Amino acid sequence: MGRPRKDSQEARPFVKWAGGKAQLLEELLARLPERLGTYHEPFVGGGALFFRLRALGKAKKACLADANPELMAAYQSLRDSPEAVISELELLVGKTRKEDFYEIRAQSPDAMTAAQRTARLIYLNKMGFNGLYRVNRKGLFNVPFGQNDKAKILDAENLWAVHRALQGVRLELGSFHTVLKRAKAGDFVYFDPPYQPLSKSSSFTAYAKGGFGEAEQRHLARVVEELARRGVEVLLSNSASPLASALYEREGYEVARIDARRAINSKATGRGAIKELLVRVHARPPSERRPVKERQLSIDFAEPAAVRSRRTARPA
Template identity: 45%
Template sequence: MARPFLKWAGGKAKLAPAILAAAPPGLSRYVEPFAGAAAVFFAFAEARPGLSSLLNDANHELIETFTVLRDQPGSLSSALALLSSAYYARDPVARRDFYYEARSNPGATPLERAARFIFLNKTCYNGLFRVNSSGGFNVPHGRYKNPRILDENLLLACSRALQHAELRSEDFAETCTSARPGDFVYLDPPYHPLTATANFTGYTRADFGRADQLRLRDAFESLTARGVAAMLSNSDHEYVRGLYGGLGYRVRTVTMSRAINSRGSARSPIPELLIDNFERVGLRSPEGSAGRP
């Protein structure tokens, strides 16, 4: 069964069934401008085989990895098998050195970079993806005894799911602009921080600040004006509620846990917002009426 093959902060595996159930039944294409580990996409691929999809993410290395997996699953598995064997053949100290050597070598080909991307994701600290101001991956080595670097069956399932997906790495607003009536757009942006110290800004070289949250709201409004069904997740913060309140959107609170965090106390369930425009584009919402923040 296709499911995320990467560890990913803020992944939506637990929320995916609810998003899938709420999606319009006759959609012609699934569009995700912030793909991440693509948990919701893989849920759609399993439930609606052959559905056309458009996946985008600002993280070029991530999209390159998806592309290689879609087009060269056998070669990618072979490259990962070599990395896995080399890693396991070493003692703990040598494994750490091997990790930092791989981290410092970006790879010369898309295949090499994709294998490196997955290897680092499986062996780095807490499965995080973080880059410095120069765009270099800078997460330290993890402490896993036997990380599963290669899951060939899962990779093959994900490769099959990606056969019907167009893959892009561009600004989210461009992806939204290309959406049309009949599509279903799910947006899972970098969340607005709940506190001044909770912001995670290392996913790409550029931060996702308040100006980007405003651009996101405008893109959501544009989708609505064009009759495109859309749903959006974000933190349950008064700033976010203020952006979408009073516009006729249904705003719900859902509880999500955080599987990836350096502190166990920060993994407890927290409320998040799930916002959709179904009533504004003429679709009946599952509960039959729009919520209000």
């Protein structure tokens, strides 16, 4: 894929996100199609692959999405008003005490401006325990203080680079299955969902209220297959769990098991090397594609009832 262009700094993820792909970029780049069409990333998270592609002059048309409202609000603020975000972060620099952290964590983002909301997210991500982002059933951030007095709360140079990389990019808040409404033949979709746990205590999926469990994993696998049938190129990452293996180790799918380090875990002993799946699904040739009828789409790929009820249920 070549080296990043040198006419500006390459943007890096502005938040640390579970499953971040900075360490696996070369593995991912090696599996991309020659032509991307429009680049879609429905679980954008930290956006490491997207930012690298933009630095390489790729992904000239892109749509980034996530189900996390705080995250997508931050992307929009940095795309549209980086100077306002930087001004708000300047007010938080130096607030490294435990008392400062919990005071800022207790503030409601609903009462904030877009720039304040973004600055709060970045601050909590930098100062929280091990860079976690986690919410409870009410959607409230509940990560404890991380005692990281050396954290770089404000990296203005990178925030401006992020701003430049996001110009012309479509940003959406929503579930991954909505990519079916936008992706067309010749496009490329990268899925990096919350990983299927390898054990009952190996990971968590509370990055947006409602979680991401087995029903969502199975729904995602159906969406992947449907995209391929429409002529869309797909790449997906997941843990090498029994469920993920069963869903994706099938005829016509290229599956690689690679070593990766889990950088975010509540216990230091859980941050070692693990096996991950990289799944490459090629677009079906025109003779094997099927026409799309919008009505049938709404029937076949609506959220499963179990998923919808968890997402909309009020917390007890």
